[in-house]
Amino acid sequence: MSQSEVEQPTLVVAQPEFFAPWHVRLGTGEISPRRLFLLQAIDATGSISQAAKQVGITYKAAWDAVDAMNNLAGQPLVISQHGGKGGGGAHLTHAGLQIVMMHERLSAMQAMWTASLEGVDADVLPMLRRLTMQTSAR
Secondary structure: OOOOOOOOOOOOOOOOOOOOOOEEOOOOOOOHHHHHHHHHHHHHHHOOOHHHHHHHOOOHHHHHHHHHHHHHHHOOEEEEEEOOOOOOOEEOHHHHHHHHHHHHHHHHHHHHHHHHHOOOOHHHHHHHHHHOOOOOOO
16 A cells, blocks of 8 residues: 555544433432432342442442432332341332332433434534523622
8 A cells, every 4th residue: 555545544523412410309418310320220130239339339338328318208219128048138119119210211301302412513512501501690
């Protein structure tokens, strides 16, 4: 291959990506996206330990998060059984399942919405950012 035939690297322009992590407000606190994923993982695995591994947090952090969410909700979202002969386990209460189902529905709607933005002129994005900025009333 001669020097005139050498392939030139293709410049890849990163496309803007919209994302909006969901937060759940309960009373005076919020359940962060990471904690929502923890609830989903507890539902899927039936174990706080396994859920912690899936989410990438320590076992103690998972227990602290479950305790905080149960307190914020004013009712249990997660019920756990301590280990023993048959082993422990955890499951979501009806309220916990409702929160997980709503999170999954909102995430699906978000995915549909962001897919609908495909092909939108990238010059619109800075304008959207300016429109959503908070301004001072002074």
